[in-house]
Amino acid sequence: MDNFVLITPQGKVKGRLKDSCMKYLGVPYAEAPVGNLQFKAPIEKLEWFGELDATKFANDPIQHPMYFGCSEDCLYLNVYVPKCVSLGIKLPVVVWLFGGSYVHGGCRGTVAKHGKRGLYDAETFAVENSCIVVTINYRLGLHGFLYLTGISDKFESNLGLKDCEMALRWVRRNIDSYGGDVNNVTLWGESAGAALAVAMMCVPSAKDLFHKVISQSACLESFYTPEEATEIAKKYLEFAGVTNIDEINKYDYKQLTKVVESIDGYVRERKFGICSVNPVVDGEYLKEFPSTSSFADLGKPILIGSNANEARVFGKVMKGFKRDEVMKRIFPSFPEEYRQKVLDAYSKNPKTRDFCDIAGDIMYKVQKYNVADAISVNNSVYVYQFNYAPVIFRLFGWGACHVAELPLLFGNMKPWFGMPLYLGDQTTAAAVGKRMRKYWGNFIWSGNPNYANDGDHPMDVVWSKYTSTDRNCMNFGKTDSCIKDQDVETMQKLQGERHFFVRK
Template sequence: MNDSSFSPGPVAATTSGYVRGAVDPDLGIRTWKGVPFGADTSGPNRFRAPRPAPGWYGVRDCYEYGPHAPQPVYSWTDRIIGSEDCLHLDIVRPDTDEELPVVVYYHGGSFIMGASHEQMLRGHHLATRMNVVYVSVNFRLGTLGFLDLRSLGEDCVANPALEDQLLALKWVHDNIDSFGGDPDNVTIMGESAGGASVLTMMCVPSSHGLYRQAISQSPPIAMLHSSAQSTLWARELVFTMAHPRQTTLDTLRQDSAADLVRAGQSMMWGAGELIHLNPCFGPTVDGRTLPEHPLTTFAEGRQAQVPLLIGTNHDETSFGKFFYLRGSARGRAARRLLSAFDPENAATVLDSYGGAVARADFAELLADAIFWAPTVRVAGDHSQANQTWMYRFDYAPPALRWLGLGAMHSLELGAIFGDPDSSRIRGLSRWGGLDGLEELTEEMQDHWANFIHHGNPGEGWPGYHTDPEEDPGRATKVFDMESQVEYDPKATQRRAWRDYDMLEWGNGRPELLEELGLVDQSPWE
């Protein structure tokens, strides 16, 4: 918004002080941008649990977005943007005085990049179309937020970013009524890393009771860090920063945030671990905030007992078709990544994809390993005691289908947020037209809105269940030019994944566990 498009809006009281928002009469919305919920995380506060935002006197104008969390820009330079004083959120709602349900949104970005105010995620259309108070949250990222450094000293928390997300959720509970939101009807929602954050939050006991529903889109929930990964990446960070082996947290607190972010990028691309499904960054099972792996929590029924809407896209990692020139190389890579978790059952999974030697099969295996297979497992486990709805997003513009990319990762956001022009691939997507997208957007927004308001997506979308006494089961809403419901899609692959152990990364890397001194203990200890 600029001075010509908005006027000063209502003042709201928060636990830290009063904030003034703005009104955009053209869009029919009220916004409060850059509202602090936590204190500066730099210096002595780095790697520690967040603290509530300090108070202020008078009324704080919240007309401008706050800074990103420190992150790379992925250009030909090594420029880093953002500030460690990043714990703020953005609120948008229709320009009415009606008390409305609340959506708390965690952005994606591979736990490395992103912000509450990315153009796609600003929520201006979503708030008015779904008639909600939309809250988008900033949190720490990468080295500063998703790296467990307890192996370097105990004066830190294992999950700084997860603690940030929890603090924001508590802030919403305590303050959102001042913005016309109903604190007793909150939905947590996110996509990709944000979708994994939603499922992870459902497994944080101290978050239970702070939300009524959850929406998780394309969550890579199996990609959590074991102690083996945490130890490996903490050691790699010290090495990349050219510090002595006995470096302490105090030394890392004196380094610049930009240097730490650059080191994180360097080790991510230089360590060669991505081929083992071992990303540098992610939440860590710490035995405290996150007591156990979320997949275990869901299997044992200890997650938040709330309705869940969950799903993936048909072609999440279609770019994998362009990996490797030879089929034999693809097959070896597929076996290697599967064996990093479960060498015993890797062959069964691999066989269900024809050995993953064909380009399409390899891309499908990669997508299923990261997104679909763990999502199906979560949906099945959660449905044992809670209402669950599963979807698959199949819609893709003709240009993406022609290129072999299809319904790729994050493509559904344009429909959910009602703003396809904000997509990073909007130019490419428009080649050949966008037939059917307007109708699909209306359909999906209706379902999402009904779920947020009432705890179910409405008519035409049966619940997900695995009860063998009921037939058919595993209902999955498939969104496309003509949406439909499929029952137990990809049943052959689902059964192949059934016994595959997604929990303990490192089982297939005994040489690395020995090097890290972890050979005689579980990767989660």
């Protein structure tokens, strides 16, 4: 492994060259949000003196439970550059936003803290697709998304989302030095990260910082109004024992972060599946709910999708509850008449798995089609469903659940938390992942998943554009197929009451 020093607008950066990928790890894009900068919008990190050692990962954001390597000083990013950049061609750039319900995660990836190659290590993706991948950290939980603005105007809102914008501004100012094309930037996220990517289209100050979006399993109905967010913030401070909000900086951040467990229970008594903290549509920074028809004007070309069995991994949450209790938890604000319509769309006596499918459809699939319908008015939209389940997930009855696609897309298929995900199925899984990475890479290059450039030979299975009438959807499994009206029977029943799922 060789070191490599790069000259950038920020200063000298020492990265490392491994095989065919240069990695620049732990590059600061903003000043550390500590002390007087805590609960403030990020401030651009300017030049440094000397040489930055970018050969090791920096800190992950503060979260609960805490693990080694978490810190308030977390606004760093990693840059993965394929060796082919030396050919002098400016490469497209994709910026990765990790998921974790706005309270968990980090850009190193799940297992990186144990010294192994992390889930979000983008070496394979960058090299195979000849693109530059930037993975970023953003503030979580209390520090990133708790709406203290509703209690005191001394605090700013949507800090985690503003961190993402600052990282995009870093890309605009610096990525040319790494060999990237500032005029071809894709914002890519999964789960909470996907919701942030979609929401960024509704942030006026960020509209020129990226050109395309990839959204995987975004739960878009979880965004708060200022009134909802203020209620949660007040309850959070009550649980934390904070009596004077102006002195919140004096409290131990570890103790404050632990409150997330209590606030989770409080929130989920009211809205099942909703994260305890969320981006807030404040009408100033985040102008619109990212599921409204405004996307016809605000939207960008998008590759958007979800997994076939998103919520089955959450099944244990619903065990022990009767049918009516579960329905009230999934739809707390909906009238009883509508809850019955939803049940009628499924089996008459649903088991826990069926309840999970209901939750998954509402939280992920309906939102996916709402966004796709709106953006397809003026922009290219490509919709997918992921339908391949690792062996271990099938054994647990999870199927193609939430996050199941991530090891395949990043090409990091080693045991996860000690679980051999693809036991006996490694070859098939690797082939599925390689095909998906190629489609994703083509979209990053050209905005069309079928080819990177107009003259290229298209993929074996052509991925047709989505429209509200054709409803084309690529189905990824052991084999791929582009079919029409994916989930049409269920979706038509649910979208027949679409006004319940579109916030305005």
